[in-house]
Amino acid sequence: MDPREEPLSSRTLYEGRIVTLRVDQVTLASGVQTEREVIHHVPAVAMLALTDEGKVLLVRQYRHPVGRAILEIPAGLVEVGEDPRETARRELMEEVGYDADNLQRIGSFYSSPGFSDEIIHLFLATGLQPASREADDDEDLRVLSLTLEEWREALEEEGTMDSKTAAAFWWLQARGIERCLQR
């Protein structure tokens, strides 16, 4: 049987714009009681967007929590009542100005399940058509279009990426661009 923890009580200490902080009391399988800090965060989507020419669409964006700009695949938060696939299409339009004919789910993963419930749904977006970009007011990002080799060099130069971009980059390395563009 899977290891399990039994919840005893829960206190919400902060409800913000992006995160909610809870402190929960739980009983471990051993009977020991302990405290778990939980950051609630809405689900997110991320898109590995490939043009018909085999280029990857990326964004360079300042991330205040880490105090620097990083090179990422486009992403965004799922709105209430929205299907993640719709979010992927909407965010691709908002962040890089493309509509996608095909959205294929690559996988879903928790960004850091030791302290947060955030889940990221990763999509492969192909059949891209330029559309008019309608960026969010509080986002300042640069759009880049790179070959896989240029992307590899850029990530090497930066040193640190983010988890969704690492997962997407290595997924693409394993899969190969050719296979992704075949319908």
Place this chain on the structure above:
Amino acid sequence: MDPREEPLSSRTLYEGRIVTLRVDQVTLASGVQTEREVIHHVPAVAMLALTDEGKVLLVRQYRHPVGRAILEIPAGLVEVGEDPRETARRELMEEVGYDADNLQRIGSFYSSPGFSDEIIHLFLATGLQPASREADDDEDLRVLSLTLEEWREALEEEGTMDSKTAAAFWWLQARGIERCLQR
């Protein structure tokens, strides 16, 4: 030039065992002022541990924030003054009971830089020797040893993994086990 945000002020609202919550005021490049919620978390390490027989060492662990057990690569938090490489060696011993002759850094990534500064340093661990396991009191985990194909099947069955495990799995798919075991 990279996009940037200028910090104006910062309030710490919670300091816990694992996370610290701050709310910062920043000025965007456009001149607009906005609020950024920041979860501070210590750095972590994660280990893609391969036995000489080409099996991957994994842990199945209950994760309270997501309310379920998930299959992950071994990982742990960097202690104050500790080099991430030392953490990787220590956590490999604590979580799966192996010592590693070789630790090679695969890469580093922020788990979710939109709201958190957590960074995960990912290592390839080879030349594994069984050692006595000294598990943490508040961790209840099962150790598994799977071939790459068994790992793929297990992840498919689970549906959702975590970001460090997704990154490590796809890195290994791209690289191939043979190449990892060559010295």
